[in-house]
Amino acid sequence: MTADQLTAWAVATPWPAAILGTATLGTITLIAWGAVRAIRAIRFPPAAVLVAAAGALVCTTYSADASWRFAEHRLGMSNFSERAVMFAAAELALLACAVMARANKAATATDDKAGTPGVPGILMWIITGVLVIPCYAESGLVGGTVRAVIGPVMAGLLWHLAMGLEIRLVRPEALSTGLPAMIGRELRERLLSHLGMATRNRTAAQITRDRATARAVRLGARRWLGPWGRARLAAALARSGAATDGEQRHALMQQLAGRRSADQLRTVPVVSPWVQQPVPEAYPRTPLGVTGEQLRRMDPIDAILLVHRANPAAGPAELAALCTEYGVPVTEAQTGLALRAGQWGAGPVIDPSAPERPELNAAPESVLDDVPEAPPAKTLVLDLADMPEVHPEVRAPELVLTAARTRTEVHARVPDDPAPEPIEDPLAFIRRRAREEREATSQVPRSTAVPADLLARARVLDAEYRRTHDGRPISIRALKTGLRVGQPRAEQVRDALAERSTS
Known part of the structure; x- marks a missing residue:
């Protein structure tokens, strides 16, 4: 159906034409929307990778031109179709190896390593070297060099960048594990170490001071220095800054001491690693x-x-x-x-090493005349009576020497009363007194010991607690929290509230 016929049909049947146009427009819109979403969902590499890939493609095409001419002049491919199929075999192989090397690099990458291109990466550089031959064969030395550098060599470098740059951007701290990268890192570290710049984070001035310090140590360790050597030593010391910098001076002295005493290193006693050392015994427990x-x-x-x-x-x-x-x-x-x-319950402590008690002389006879029913002479009679309570500090009997009244015999007459109870153990006495005090405290009405202001605050808290807890009386824990008192005071307040509520 031509455009005129389609227009005539649309004019003759407007409604079907409108429906068909609307459906067609909707279908095109849905297809466009789906295409846009699919393109947005594609995770494109960074711009640097895309630019490197585009440059590598152009350089590969530049190399393909040399291969086209080489196939006709050197390989005898005069047929156009034959050359068109076979001239770019090396370039296609270079592109395939680059893509496989990139996939292998991404597959073997870890958090601390950037991965390795593997065999495809090595084949890519071999193919690049083979492609250099057609460039020199077609254009000679000068032109071949230009063709080789811009064509296969540049293509190989750009393909290498295109396959490795994205992984480096994702993990900049990752290290490449390829053989050229490892050789390059090792050579770089050795060169920096030889130049004395292996230690990082140093300024140029600090590197100069460290070199001057090493030179001063080397000159100062010599047994004899001539005038030229002494001048070099003075210049190295001045350049090292050891006279004004304490850390630099300390480093200088330590290095110099180590260099001068290097001969003593041969006689330093060391423990043989082939002899098993005895395991030390555990420390015994201390008396403390x-x-x-x-x-x-x-x-x-x-x-x-x-x-x-x-x-x-x-x-x-x-x-x-x-x-x-x-x-x-x-x-x-x-x-x-x-x-x-x-x-309280201890008796008198008598030192056994003390001398024996001296003998007491007899008292005069006149002293015994006033004593009723006195025993025979040379005796002392004491009337002892019990007391309602004996003070704790005098419960323990003490040694009494009757120095004023010397007697050879001492008798005591105790009234015929019941014998006093034995003195109880001190710890039991303390516990019994504490129990009696608690019982006496518990017998006193607790409501009388609660202050009025504290009881008024407790009544307010009890009313609020009953309102929010379905009429239940306030708990001791709530009283402790609300009044900020201890357990005994809270119990007293609780009992006081109970007494008021019952009364």
Whole structure:
């Protein structure tokens, strides 16, 4: 159908023509939209890679021209179709090796290595070297050099850049593992080391000072220096800056000491690596650690008394420090309490090394006349009566010497009353008194011990707690948090609130 016929049909049938045009336009729009999305989804290489690939393609075409002429003049391919099929075999092989080398490089790349092109990369450079022959065969030395450099050599270099530049941009710190790259890095490092620039992050001035320091060390280690040597040594010292820089002077002295004492290195005793060294035994446990472990298992009061027996001359503060050193943290007040408790039930301490008690002389007869029912002479009678309470500090009997009234025998008459109860253990007495105080405190109505302002605040908190917790009374934990008091005070406030609510 021609354009005139299509126009006539559209004029004759406008509605079908409009529907067909709309459908065609929609189809073209959808195809264009899909094509745009597909193009945008393609992950193109960086611009540098694209430019390098374009340059490599042009240089490959430049090399193909030499191959076209070489195939006709040197290889005898006079047929046009035969040359058209075969002249660019080397160029196509170069392109194929470049693409495969790039794929191999991307496949073998890791986080710290850029990968290697492998066999395709080596074949690419071999093909590049073969393509140089047609260039010299067709254009001679001068023209062949131009053809070789611009054609196959430049094509090989640009293909190498095109296949490796993208990976370097993604991971700039990655190192290439190819053989030429490894040889190049090794030669570069050796050259920098030979020139004295192997240490990085140094300025030119610092490199000059280090070289001058090394020269001064070399000259200063010589046994004899002539006038020219002394002048060179002075110049090296001035250039090194060791006179004004402490770090440079320290480095100079250390290097000089090492160089002058190099002969002593042969006689330095070393441990043979072929002889197995004995394993040192573990350190034994110290007496301090063993004693501390035993004391930590005991009650603090018993631990204090045990340390006091080992150090009888130590005071409360010193005993507290010793116990803390052993791993039993106690205060000076606890130490004093333990010492007083230990003395309540203790008897008199008599030194066995003291001399024997001297004999007492008899008292005059007139002293015994006033004593009713006195025993025979040379006796002393004491009337003892029990007291309702004996002070703790006098419970322990003390040694009394009747120096004023010398007697050879002492008798005591005790009233016929029931014998007093035995003195209980000091620790049991402390615990019993604490229990009695707690019981006496618990018997007192707690509401009387709560201040009025604290009770008023507690009633406000209780009302708020009942409103938000379905009428339940406030808990002790809520009272502690709201009033900022401890557990005993919170219990007193809770009991006071309970008494008011029942009344």
